[in-house]
Amino acid sequence: MRLAGLITGVAALLSAPTLAAANCPIAAPMAAAGDYQLSYTLTPALPAVGQPFQMMIQACGPANSAYTGPILVDADMPAHRHSMNYKPSVISTAPGTYVAEGFLLHMPGDWRFKFRLAGANGPVRLAHGHVQP
């Protein structure tokens, strides 16, 4: 991980997001609120309904710095008013870079990934829509 810190730029270009520190600010964030922004990718990229998947998250905080606090993640279907049957776990792999596992979407349709960061002035809630085919 320390090595990855040294080669951040290169690693980001070579797409090794789990090892590289977040490249802040994120050019096209998937969710943003105040000073905070994030984007993510899924592994596998297109998980099937009922198939577990991982999420690689890049998060930035104030002054274009990598966010290094805790992140809670969840997913729900707002129209159906239910969340997942699983509670994902999150680990940080480099500054501003997190891997969450334990996601499993059990229904096709409109889901929303939800993130809670510990902001300087209290919780920061971010969300991004996901259409599960």
Next chain:
Amino acid sequence: MIRLLVLAAALIGACANAPSAIAQAVSFSEPERAAILRFGPWPPPPSTDASNRVSGDEKAIRLGLLLFNDPRLSPSGRVACASCHQPEQAFADGLPVAVGAAKGVRNTPSLLDAGFSRWFGWAGANDTLWGASIRPITAAAEMASAAEHVQSLITTDTALSATFTQTFGESAEAMGTEPVLVAVGKALAAYQETLISKRTPFDAFRDALAAGNTAATSTYADSAKRGLKLFIGEGRCSLCHLGPRFTSGEFDDIGVPFFTGPGKVDKGRYAGIQYFKDSAFTRLGAYSDDPAGKDSPAAIPSRHVALQGRAFGSFKVPSLRGVQETAPYMHNGTLKTLPEVMEHYSKMDQERLHIDGAAILRPLNLSPQQALDLEAFLRSLSPMK
């Protein structure tokens, strides 16, 4: 071809005097076609269970078959796995609720294709097939047996004891009491993994659709096609009954009452998760043979399953393959026939649903023809006789 059919149907529809038989020709849009293809292919590629070292092993499969049919596994000498999971009844029993050492509260599910599940039983109390095969041995209402009884049966019966030693490379006497019970569960699982349902008229249709073979798709009955259209469309059935087994493998509440007696309820998935978290016979426990243990990718759902209020009164979305053979229906066997199931979805009592259930399900108010069509589709999920 499909676009041509759509066009033809549209033209015929526009013509007021079209003969009714032709006007009813059923066609599917591109998104519908994609949705239908996701119900296959069948059978799925063979796979083995890393948590079971004898998964796929010929000797274990033979031992499992012997044990499955052996009533001596129960202390009364009267209840075998096959008493409830009857091979000639698609490995179910035709009763509303199972009757073993005592009367139970749940319907006996078919064991065909059970090996493909992630969670086992109506409440998903187990995360492996071998764990789900140990559960009935000790369950009071099923075989009411115990590890000691199982070990002594195997050590005293010459045929069983020889097959056991050949399979596990160790005698039942030397292995220890609880490990023998687990080994028996794993042999039973190896056998049950071989119980795979046959291809159906729906599968032939689905593959023909995938191949763009219109001649072959036309042999699938129109009523089944209309039922399929409802199933993936207006009926919203495929929100839960999806994939090659027509199940998400997860849990939901569709308003089947869960009272089991005066003042008694079946907590469903809620109790299942509690049972799972207390069980030693899981992917997370010491008896898993997976080299990666609880860190195995196969154990990710087991590690992350969450006990939430909405699990209360939820039951596993059952596979619909072979559903024609497994009446009566639902976790408590309260619906006797497929028409009764259609009636349930048509008229369901929304008051009874959990708040989250209500947001997905609503009474479908099916016309008699629509109910027949849905039923025809469901019947096409059984192999031809």
